[in-house]
Amino acid sequence: MKANRRDVVMGMGAGFAAAYSLGSAGKLSAAQPRRKLGYAIVGLGSYATNQIMPRIGGCEHAKLTALVSGTPEKLARYGAEYGIPSTHHYNYANFDSIRDNPDIDIVYVVLPNSMHAEYTIRAAQAGKHVMCEKPMAISSAECEAMIAACRKAGTRLMIGYRSQFEPHNLYAMALAQRGDLGPTQIITSEHGFYAQPNQWRLERPLSGGGSLMDIGIYSLQAARYLAGEEPTEVMAMETTDRSDPRFATVEDRIDFQLRFPSGVMASCVSSYSSNHNNYRFHGRDGFLRAEPATSYDGHQFWVHRDGETREVVLPPPPKNQFAAQLDHLPEAIFAGVEPRASGEEGLRDMRIIEAIYQSAREGRAIRLAGS
Amino acid sequence: MKANRRDVVMGMGAGFAAAYSLGSAGKLSAAQPRRKLGYAIVGLGSYATNQIMPRIGGCEHAKLTALVSGTPEKLARYGAEYGIPSTHHYNYANFDSIRDNPDIDIVYVVLPNSMHAEYTIRAAQAGKHVMCEKPMAISSAECEAMIAACRKAGTRLMIGYRSQFEPHNLYAMALAQRGDLGPTQIITSEHGFYAQPNQWRLERPLSGGGSLMDIGIYSLQAARYLAGEEPTEVMAMETTDRSDPRFATVEDRIDFQLRFPSGVMASCVSSYSSNHNNYRFHGRDGFLRAEPATSYDGHQFWVHRDGETREVVLPPPPKNQFAAQLDHLPEAIFAGVEPRASGEEGLRDMRIIEAIYQSAREGRAIRLAGS
Numbered sequence: 001m002k003a004n005r006r007d008v009v010m011g012m013g014a015g016f017a018a019a020y021s022l023g024s025a026g027k028l029s030a031a032q033p034r035r036k037l038g039y040a041i042v043g044l045g046s047y048a049t050n051q052i053m054p055r056i057g058g059c060e061h062a063k064l065t066a067l068v069s070g071t072p073e074k075l076a077r078y079g080a081e082y083g084i085p086s087t088h089h090y091n092y093a094n095f096d097s098i099r100d101n102p103d104i105d106i107v108y109v110v111l112p113n114s115m116h117a118e119y120t121i122r123a124a125q126a127g128k129h130v131m132c133e134k135p136m137a138i139s140s141a142e143c144e145a146m147i148a149a150c151r152k153a154g155t156r157l158m159i160g161y162r163s164q165f166e167p168h169n170l171y172a173m174a175l176a177q178r179g180d181l182g183p184t185q186i187i188t189s190e191h192g193f194y195a196q197p198n199q200w201r202l203e204r205p206l207s208g209g210g211s212l213m214d215i216g217i218y219s220l221q222a223a224r225y226l227a228g229e230e231p232t233e234v235m236a237m238e239t240t241d242r243s244d245p246r247f248a249t250v251e252d253r254i255d256f257q258l259r260f261p262s263g264v265m266a267s268c269v270s271s272y273s274s275n276h277n278n279y280r281f282h283g284r285d286g287f288l289r290a291e292p293a294t295s296y297d298g299h300q301f302w303v304h305r306d307g308e309t310r311e312v313v314l315p316p317p318p319k320n321q322f323a324a325q326l327d328h329l330p331e332a333i334f335a336g337v338e339p340r341a342s343g344e345e346g347l348r349d350m351r352i353i354e355a356i357y358q359s360a361r362e363g364r365a366i367r368l369a370g371s
Numbered sequence: 372m373k374a375n376r377r378d379v380v381m382g383m384g385a386g387f388a389a390a391y392s393l394g395s396a397g398k399l400s401a402a403q404p405r406r407k408l409g410y411a412i413v414g415l416g417s418y419a420t421n422q423i424m425p426r427i428g429g430c431e432h433a434k435l436t437a438l439v440s441g442t443p444e445k446l447a448r449y450g451a452e453y454g455i456p457s458t459h460h461y462n463y464a465n466f467d468s469i470r471d472n473p474d475i476d477i478v479y480v481v482l483p484n485s486m487h488a489e490y491t492i493r494a495a496q497a498g499k500h501v502m503c504e505k506p507m508a509i510s511s512a513e514c515e516a517m518i519a520a521c522r523k524a525g526t527r528l529m530i531g532y533r534s535q536f537e538p539h540n541l542y543a544m545a546l547a548q549r550g551d552l553g554p555t556q557i558i559t560s561e562h563g564f565y566a567q568p569n570q571w572r573l574e575r576p577l578s579g580g581g582s583l584m585d586i587g588i589y590s591l592q593a594a595r596y597l598a599g600e601e602p603t604e605v606m607a608m609e610t611t612d613r614s615d616p617r618f619a620t621v622e623d624r625i626d627f628q629l630r631f632p633s634g635v636m637a638s639c640v641s642s643y644s645s646n647h648n649n650y651r652f653h654g655r656d657g658f659l660r661a662e663p664a665t666s667y668d669g670h671q672f673w674v675h676r677d678g679e680t681r682e683v684v685l686p687p688p689p690k691n692q693f694a695a696q697l698d699h700l701p702e703a704i705f706a707g708v709e710p711r712a713s714g715e716e717g718l719r720d721m722r723i724i725e726a727i728y729q730s731a732r733e734g735r736a737i738r739l740a741g742s
Contacts, residue, residue, distance in 0.1 A: 259610060
């Protein structure tokens with residue numbers, strides 16, 4: 001099992017190119033306008049300011065045009081840094097007046113989970129399209145209300161599932177769907193990190209839950225996009241040290257199994273007490289291993305087949321996962337189609353998350369509605 | 372996550388040496404006799420003839436003295452190959468006359484699972500010590516009867532858990548117990564292979580079950596010896612394509628979760644349709660990854676900590692896992708102690724296997740008796 005660096009993509013043939021570039025769905029046609037749509041960022045926390053805002057400059061179809069925060073100092077600081085005039089600064093009290101600002105096309109909700117539904121719905125009511133961070137909300141009922149509000153307003157809703165725009169992950173999805181390693185039998189997916197105390201994600205009223213809502217959702221997403229189908233049954237087990245002050249209101253570790261209609265099974269890990277960022281899928285003829293699998297950068301993927309391990313080495317992507325995600329919603333808006341990673345996609349995850357919690361609580365398998 | 376080959380053992384300090392050499396339990400003291408004990412091999416199939424018999428020559432305390440088979444050609448062939456005279460050849464009809472052969476000290480049962488109990492009990496009744504392949508039997512009731520028979524006869528019983536004698540696995544156990552990566556939070560363990568059709572392991576009357584009895588037991592063993600404690604609860608999900616002629620009577624894939632008293636959780640895979648041989652344990656401060664983890668040879672183990680991955684490079688062991696296992700039972704007999712991997716150890720696995728099957732069948736968590 002010696003690692004042998006090889007450009008596996010080159011051996012995949014032309015079929016891969018389409019998958020790698022997200023196919024034609026939602027691609028802007030040459031005849032359509034190419035103006036950049038304006039994003040208002042709502043919630044100037046670490047993820048927004050360190051990951052999203054610095055990447056907007058690299059987008060084809062997106063620009064930063066407004067900021068929303070409850071902290072005047074943040075508005076002043078980031079307004080200066082990104083050249084956003086004070087006429088385009090908002091707080092949570094005057095947020096609804098974004099309806100009068102034609103420079104705002106899309107509202108990107110990067111608030112604590114419990115605020116996703118409210119600000120998505122208020123943005124839709126202001127006539128704006130919405131990008132909302134994952135988890136989409138803290139209940140499936142909220143997700144349904146968000147979808148309904150956007151539908152009523154005639155605006156698009158997309159969830160910030162950046163890994164669905166990341167080249168290595170797109171490669172893995174394409175390989176699983178092509179069945180080059182034989183039909184998938186088993187998926188494993190593990191995500192976790194050590195959650196430091198004293199932050200909103202450890203307060204249930206703000207987060208809606210613990211590691212599963214925050215990082216375990218990556219395990220769930222990967223299982224679903226590698227399987228390429230929807231699970232019909234879940235089983236889960238939780239373990240939380242309630243004497244640890246971090247876990248007064250949310251869970252620590254929760255492992256879950258998913259059954260898919262084709263017979264594929266996924267075994268998933270979610271943790272707030274240990275670091276994990278990997279997944280694998282196994283067919284009869286080999287497996288793909290990813291580690292780190294869904295990180296901001298530095299992805300490493302290997303394909304094991306015929307007793308040989310080859311690292312997946314991809315050509316540099318035209319844009320990174322953040323820019324690709326930010327550009328995709330404008331592309332979908334221009335094309336008049338639902339974005340990949342739509343509100344329905346977020347709702348599907350949330351319904352499964354609710355079933356995972358129920359399974360852990362009741363100690364039994366939970367069949368998923370509609371399956 | 373660049374792999375950086377380093378001798379991690381050298382950094383472990385003196386504490387490791389004891390674990391690596393199995394500690395003092397069961398070690399033969401200098402004052403005791405050093406004669407080699409004679410093994411009779413029962414069942415001359417692939418594992419016996421390709422893995423065990425060729426390794427007996429490298430043992431300190433074991434020699435091959437008798438053969439038991441229902442196939443005269445095999446007795447003739449292997450008798451000639453290993454210099455075993457026909458006076459030391461037995462079949463299943465005259466097996467009990469081994470009692471009259473003083474050259475046989477230990478009977479090694481390498482038969483299909485359903486025959487383990489019968490031949491272990493008959494060997495004990497013939498006054499012989501027993502090494503029995505895993506799974507110990509096809510039910511916990513059989514395991515209990517085997518333990519009782521050996522106790523009554525005053526003979527020792529050991530189960531062929533060779534990984535408990537393999538240096539990399541011993542290293543992993545020692546590292547987990549030392550807690551150098553922080554207390555263990557999550558264990559994952561995956562074992563599987565593509566089972567070819569038309570063999571006894573696919574016939575329930577002979578095997579007692581499918582992948583779990585055969586290869587998934589490695590996932591279970593590893594979870595237990597890495598956790599260093601006994602699970603209190605299991606949850607499992609099975610998926611088997613009953614239209615596949617391989618699976619007329621046994622299961623294909625079965626994934627299971629284990630909860631341990633300290634809060635450790637294990638997420639385990641067992642498959643007859645895909646290749647898996649790996650495990651990991653994650654503490655707060657890092658993780659160990661093994662792949663292949665429990666193979667006949669070629670083990671590769673890595674420790675990830677502080678953003679660095681180091682391969683575990685061990686000094687060549689004084690003897691391989693097969694010889695160490697074969698020598699251990701004579702050592703325990705000489706020392707008058709229970710062997711590591713005793714019948715009780717096999718029984719513990721079997722009780723958990725029964726609970727895993729029950730959980731998958733009933734779709735609910737099963738608490739383990741005595742927990």
